[in-house]
Amino acid sequence: MIKTIVLDIGQVLAHFNWKGYMESCGYNEETLDRLSKATVLSNVWGEFDRGALSDEEITRLCCELDTGISEEIKYFIKTSYNTVQEFPYSVDFIKNLKKNGYKVYLLSNYGKTNFEYAKKNFKFIPLADGGVISYEVKSIKPEPKIYKALIDKYDINTEEAVFLDDCIPNLEAAKTFGFHTIHVTEFEKALEDLRKLDVKI
Structure with a gap:
């Protein structure tokens, strides 16, 4: 029983609608793809959930995955509560x-x-x-x-x-x-x- x-x-x-939230931010397809790979689709994202690293450390590691969109990465992580x-x-x-x-x-x-x-x-x-x-x-x-x-x-x-x-x-x-x-x-x-x-x- x-x-x-x-x-x-x-x-x-x-x-968990991360893709919809990214799209609502107005990014083009290339940026969406890069942002996804540098955040929610990366191995780093699991560490975000693990909580052993600070949000700042997670942000730095994600930015290192794609330095060309660091501002977009920072904004997404800071506002990622909106994905759920x-x-x-x-x-x-x-x-x-x-x-x-x-x-x-x-x-x-x-x-x-x-x-x-x-x-x-x-x-x-x-x-x-x-x-x-x-x-x-x-x-x-x-x-x-x-x-x-x-x-x-x-x-x-x-x-x-x-x-x-x-x-x-x-x-x-x-x-x-x-x-x-x-x-x-x-x-x-x-x-x-x-x-x-x-x-x-």
């Missing part, structure tokens, strides 16, 4: 799970500065019973440490827990700890998959 629901944030409870928007269904989704007796936790890769913004603006965050965010433990999914941190913090019985994420490697890592998993591609399909596990929604 499932008693615990663990939810990723990006693409599960909120839309809460899904309209997220509040009711968590409320319904909790109403039916489930513990709900968040497990997400998120940098400290941007998560502070999210906490102030996303209504679903305070509804959860808790969670582990990557910058807090200096570890990002799919690394084992972040899953263990969540399990230990809340004494989760993984055989009675299901983890929802949009990223297959993150789900595969969760399986090694005994979690049931659901690959989120669209909300209605995720609800169907939860019902198959006898989760009441």
Whole structure:
């Protein structure tokens, strides 16, 4: 029997729309491509979520990847909290799970500065019973440490827990700890998959 629901944030409870945000800044196609490769598509971006380096250090490393657009990179990183928007269904989704007796936790890769913004603006965050965010433990999914941190913090019985994420490697890592998993591609399909596990929604 499932008693615990663990939810990723990006693409599960909120839309990580970095490309749309970049386009809204009015950059041409070449700049968009270069900016993407120097930030969200680079290996450095994971370190942004890990939280071991300061925002200034992350910005410097990204700028080193493409010195010709350093001003655009600086602006994007400084305003990157705008890349994520809460899904309209997220509040009711968590409320319904909790109403039916489930513990709900968040497990997400998120940098400290941007998560502070999210906490102030996303209504679903305070509804959860808790969670582990990557910058807090200096570890990002799919690394084992972040899953263990969540399990230990809340004494989760993984055989009675299901983890929802949009990223297959993150789900595969969760399986090694005994979690049931659901690959989120669209909300209605995720609800169907939860019902198959006898989760009441």
